[in-house]
Amino acid sequence: MLGATLSSGWFLENAWLIPLIPAIGFVFIILFGKKMPQNGSEIGIVSIGISLAIAIGATFQWIDRVNSASGGSDYASGGFFGAFRAIFPTAADGGYGASFVEPVVKSWTWWQSGGLEFGIGQHIDGLAIMLLLLVTFISFLVQIYSTEYVSGDRRYTHFFASLTLFSAGMLVMVLAENMLQLILGWEIMGLCSFMLIGHWWEEEANSRAALKAFFTVRVGDVGLLVGTAIIFFGANDWAVEHGSNGFSIRGISAWALSGEASQSVLFWGGVALFIASIGKSGQFPLHTWLPDAMAGPTPVSSLLHSSTMVVAGVFLVARLYPVFFVGFDILDTTVNFITIIGGITIIVAAALAFVQDDIKKVLAYSTVSQLGYMMLGLGVGAWLPAVFHIFTHAFFKCALFLGAGSISHSGSHHSFDMKKDMGGLAKKMPITAATWMVSTAALCGIPFFSGFFSKDEIIDNASHNGYQFFYYVALVGAFMTPAYMTRATYLTFFGKPRGAAAGEHHDEGHDDAHGAAHADHDDHNGDAHDDHGAHDDHGAHHGPHESPWRITAPLIVLSILAIGSGYLNAPAFGTHYFTDWVEPVGVEVALDDEYGYSSGEDESAGIVLAAVQAGDEEYDVKAKGCGFADPSEGTVCYAPKLSHAVFSWSKAMPSIILVFAGILFSAWVCMGIYGDRRNPFAGLTSKFAPARWVHTLLVNKYYLDHLYEKVIVFAFAHPIARAAYWVNQNILDGIVNNVGRGGRRTGEWVYRNVDQRVVDGAVNASGLAASEGGHALQPVQSGKVNQYGALLFGAATVGAIVLILVNI
Amino acid sequence: MYAVNFLILAAVLFSIGVFGVIARRNAVMVLMSIELILNSVNLNLIAFAMMNNSPEGHVFALYVIAVAAAEVGVGLAMVLMIYRNRRSIALDELSVMKG
Amino acid sequence: MSLMLAADVNVAQNVSFYIIAAIMVFGALRVVSGRNVVHAALWLVVVLGGVAAQYLLAAAEFVAISQVMVYIGAVMVLFLFGIMLTRATIGDEADLNNKNWSIGIPVSLLLAGTLVWVIVDQYGGEVLASPEEPMSTTAISDVFLREGLVPFLALSFVLLAAAIGAIVLARKD
Structure with a gap:
């Protein structure tokens, strides 16, 4: 029984403590934070720190477990835990990526209803371990950074409370054992993002941004609930038969790959769940909330919008990958829902990043675009590169956001406007500039930086798996990314210092200038300034300077990781640690009948495994393996068997060339437009009409916000309100008032609507009928409570009578 | 004693309460009408408890009494606040919710 | 009769x-x-x-x-x-009833008729x-503190919340 020989350990068995500790920390901050010497921030940092320690321990033990499963192969893990590792006999034919590593699953009964048991527990596999480590690590750095960045803020304690609870929510979701727990964590995050984005809610723009984020994500959340329900009803019977249930992630995965699942259930469940991902991960067309969410304090942006919250949607797809894999037929098609959305998002968001003046918005759109890459990766069957991109992206994007915060904190007088208040900061803020450059290089995908290794793998695999069109889409994105980042870098760190970066004091004009320039957004600049008014000692008023260590230290750590993290899985150098540790192995796993599903006990719930069948060494992609053929009798699959493109420098060449082309081209254009150098691009938008149109379209964000706020709300809410008005005018008033007037009015109405309309012609009539009908229902919303009461009871009575008559 | 006695009495009280909710202009009066409705429901609960000779109906009636007490407390506080802000508790003058 | x-x-x-x-x-x-x-x-x-x-x-x-x-x-x-x-x-x-009070008559009559x-x-x-003897308080308390315990506690919270809410609402400031 190989399952029993897998190594485990205290940290792996007790990984459920990781979210629990910050959650308890949150309660303590709320209750006692204000009385603590550091106003509660120390509780947050300590609780996240303990979680980080557990996560690190769990990571090592997981690596150990993987090694014990694959028989201690020589290249993995080196000697980290060598001393603790027993030497196990090599599994059947062991070897790289062939052995199944059983996740550490635990489940306790959360509540019962109608014979169904809802569990809460942990599902620790490579993906969960990776994100647990990532989230605790980034949260830890961000909290340290925040102690400086928001010091003196009037809601300092609440800020740390929300930050801590947010991390707890993400961690709950990451180690969710079943869909309900996942939804729990998902919603906690949604709530906390609302509180954090609206942290400076006194400014109306900020509270609007918070509401927008909350509601937009909620639109997607409907998909999550619907998708969970669809999958549950599809999977439950099969899963119960096999000792699990329809909420359990293992049960769902095994069901999806069992070959007994209905394709259409999987498809629609996948569509619904992917809609949730669209909302949460800021994919087109629900990406509009993410840039607005930059209204929150910068540490919030860096935590929520680079590495945790927006990754939740990607995580959902990665977690339930079998559902999407089978539902969307990922390896047998050349286009599917996920790739379409991901591809559109890459291009659309990257294009928007070119016209932003706010440095954080550039980063926000860049995040959206990179999330598009992750989705595209998942869509084309490149599960591991996509997950690896989550990993690398977290470090460099967090560094970029924190760098932007550092600039505004110490360099540009709390402004984020690159055109007005920045420029030439490279000399004044060397550490920030250096970390920024490194992270930018990683984001752009310059070889030897981490972004290259993950992004290039996605691009390579798109072509490998037959998604040729999306291969080109991804290449275009690879060109655009360095181009907009070069623009941002140029505006921020090079050229002549402008505004606050030049040491100008413009306290009076500050708010006005920004209010006028960005009427609908980023008023947080002025507000941030207000909040920091209480502690002028950091010297922002004496011109740009380097930030204090609590800001630069996280930056340095992150930028080192922005280079280093890529080498965990750099095929160019023959490393594939990340693949070994994280990727679930798609082999058939024998079911053990002896163990049934036994939730409510401490010991592992879900499908318990007895033996592991080794995968074929030379498998044919389209013929064999999990996800391609149904598992044989008595076995189940937990993950599809995916093939990886083999790296070669020649295949990577197009993207490398495009990256450098993007940088050089953009630098040249920037010098023309923003610098002194004369070239054909200077004043392009004023000279050349199509360029101006494109610019206008981009500045208005493709008019998507107009679409949502004006058109859709108008098209739906207004007619309903007017229909209500009509009913009231013509029906309710008619009854209440005397019959004669009602009769006359009806006569008039008939005259107006029937006579006139018919005469006036069909076109006119249909238009007017809609608008008249619309007006009609409005007075139902009279605002009068009595009337509401009359309607309520009247309707209830009528409903009761109908029921009685039906049942007689 | 017939079960219908209690039930019909409760139905009549309920309808009278509904009428009060619809017809009354004064917010306090509306709250009183709601009390009538709640009491008629309680009468029903007690009647059914008697019918089945079980204590559950009584327990539910007690729940309703407790909730009604809470409702009156909050309701009157709201009425007071509305009165302070608008110098009137006439419900038909309150049409902020007008659509 | x-x-x-x-x-x-x-x-x-x-x-x-x-x-x-x-x-x-x-x-x-x-x-x-x-x-x-x-x-x-x-x-x-x-x-x-x-x-x-x-x-x-x-x-x-x-x-x-x-x-x-x-x-x-x-x-x-x-x-x-x-x-x-x-x-x-x-x-x-004079005007304790609102203008549309008459709509309450058909509604409540209809309701009463249906119910009856x-x-x-x-x-x-x-x-x-x-019943030979009234429902004993013991029987009620048994239900209250066994099957009805959770609603009972929930209700306690409702009352507490209502008390706090009423104070907050009615406070003059």
């Missing part, structure tokens, strides 16, 4: 039921139709007292006591305070056995 002659119907009980019921209906009508707010509140006391009396007839002593203490003791005092604090006219008021019809249809002729 066949109603009165049924074998195990306690005549005295029935008579007192009808008397109390008549007073209650009259009181309730006064509550919703009277022109004087204070009088309406006092009529409400009559109705609530009548409900308590009906509880006694139905052998629900504990609930009856609770009804008296909570409603007549506490809620009515609150109502009277509410009336005074909102400076309702002492004496008759359904009740008679379903329970007509069903006789309630007069």
